[in-house]
Amino acid sequence: MPEKKIKTRFAPSPTGLLHVGGIRTALFSYFFAKQHGGEFLLRIEDTDKERNKPEHEKEIIFGIDWLGLDYGPTFFRQSERTEVYNGYLKKLVDSGNAYISKEEIKEEGQRAEVVRFKNPNKSITFTDLVRGDVTFDTTELGDFVIAKSMTEPLYHLAVVIDDYEMEITHVVRAEEHLSNTPRQILIQEAIGAPRPVYAHLPLILDDQRAKLSKRKHGEKVSLKYYIEQGFLRDGLVNYLTLLGWNPGTEQEIFSFDELIQAFDISKVQKSGAIFSEEKMRWINKQHIGRLPKEELYARIQEIIGQDITGEKLEKVAEIVKERIQTFGDLKLMKEQGELDYIFHEPEYQKESLLFKGKGDFALIKTHLEKAISFLETIPESEFSAEKVKAAIWDYASEVGRGDVLWPMRFALSGKEKSPDPFALSALLGKKTTIARLHMAIEKVS
């Protein structure tokens, strides 16, 4: 007997931002399908005409594409399938599984007639890949509404029909849907659909342990925000996958493809997990460290300018990559002028050259002149951080490192905080380095 091909879906409704919880659901669903050689499809659940916004659908598709979740040709919109649902609805009514119900109008906008499902009132037990067996008594659900009218199907009906017709084998979704499951199973049984395997994922929580919501947390829940913050796709995916799942080993850093292999839905945690931007930033940094050179260079150029190229770009990259966790950090550094020394001569008061505010200018002049004389001995083509350090080190150690290195570094960068003077020298090159040292000497003379 050939195993049935595994098929999962991501079924968001375009009523709001694509948020991190949704992304993680999509990811888990995708990993599960792909690791079994199965299919993953995207279905927009837009049966509610009033709430749907085309821009939200656009954002969802953009996000899924950005994440690289390939859903092939299997894209659906429920709003385009009303006819299908109507057919099933008619059958349900004809067979007595549903009926048109006269309603007492309690609120404005309420209909006098809706279609209700005839609840057989029984106990339903289903197996959840994350939680094991879950039992509900459906009696308390009553005869729930499945359509506003014979031509206006509602969520529960549409989901069941779609999962059936699209041959979804595994429904991977968030825990908030757990209590919807018995309703949907009832409808399944009424239309003669097989029951898919369920996997209800724990929620992503805020630091108050409440469900992460757009209402409460604003843009910080949306994928868009993290893309704008300059997170790498692999960093974001890696972090989100580790939220509520772990490989059972001590490995924490995974590429996207490794995750497809390593992910194991049975190891998904049962309880909700608090979202930590801090850890996500750390994970992202690990991925920046693993970025292929060309990609790293391109991202840096995007932010600091295309005119930094070649060897200079390489040196800048080296300095920058250990100082940022996201490319948003780099953008911030650029905006705050932390990188100014790369582009032009620093401006500063001569007092800044004093190590710990002490010493005298005559001494600084002596040290800097000495430094220049050492640097002059290095050929321009060999002007590396190592060579510069070797040239200066003994002298600095002898007379006091801070007294030499601080003014030298300040002369090069004009910053209280910056990379060390050797890296700076190598980055600036022999000519510029010596010129800036001369400039400092002039200041203190």
Next chain:
RNA sequence: GGCCUUAUCGUCUAAUGGUUAGGACGGAAGCUUCUCAAGCUUUAAAUCCGGGUUCGACUCCCGGUAGGGUCACCA
């Protein structure tokens, strides 16, 4: 409130009856090149409570407690 569900360091988690309860983020201390960053080393920090079962419970059972989800003519 009903129903469902969950419970290990501050946080993410490992340990599926026997470990000094492990790792990571964050914290603290130290080392490394003057400052910063990175790196390295060290360190503090947890089994919700109460009963069982067992020679032995983080682990199994029961009861509390606490948290979360859900109770639409939304999805």
